[in-house]
Amino acid sequence: MSLVGKHPKPGDLIEFQRVGYQHWAIYMGDGDVVHLTDQDGKSSISSVMNSSAVVRKDPLEKVAEKDNYRVNNKYDEKRKPLPTEKVLRAALEKVGKRMKYNITTENCEHFVTQLRNGRSFSDQVKNVMTHVTAVATVLLSAFAVFMFIKPITYISLPAIAWRRLLK
Template structure:
């Protein structure tokens, strides 16, 4: 799948649109991204099972693996990004390092946003928490309605 939107510039955050999640990297120029991934370089999703990940620099097309990807500097309105050369240099210094991985607090989006903004953000985690809380509330409400309905039916009999 092709790039969606403008061409990346060094220091840009790249969002890779996967089926169930997004993978993130920092564009470092010459067609490469630095990203937090599993040992084989496929994605951060398999890292979740092992609790560790590695920082790699790979060609953007290989990381995309057929998925759509795009520049997504979505936090630029909230935080001032570092200069592109600082982002790129910081990202490249991390290449080869093994890191603790946590879906909720130390994932690929946290990694790249910290490089760009000096603060880790992850909407995926925040959105999942919101949906999970909303889902639990909805399930509880449905359960309460069902219990009330069953009680009413028993009273009629």
């Protein structure tokens, strides 16, 4: 695990770079974070498979494991952060509580941005949805082109060739 960039201060959002996604937490100070995760604190794909998760307070190093992490308060540009004491108090009040989990509307990024900024955001969900839409558009376009070209290629071209032979 390796910190990329500046050292965190209490109330900062911490972004952990996992394989294929980012996990998010709130830095509490003294090396601890609060995050929404599975029961074991692994922040793995098992959270996606369940409709609930638990709020845990864990050492930052334990959550990071071998992954890089950084301070990322990017949503402060969209919405002013709440006072640090209020953020930390709200985070601590949620520790140990089981919460609904939905990858598109109630994930770990939504959880921490709600605490820090008073509104939930998740760019990674927005980015995934944009990519899924783009891929679906390409696939549907390719299918439509194939369906249009197929009759010309397999029916019309042999017929045209046959007519030319008969002339």
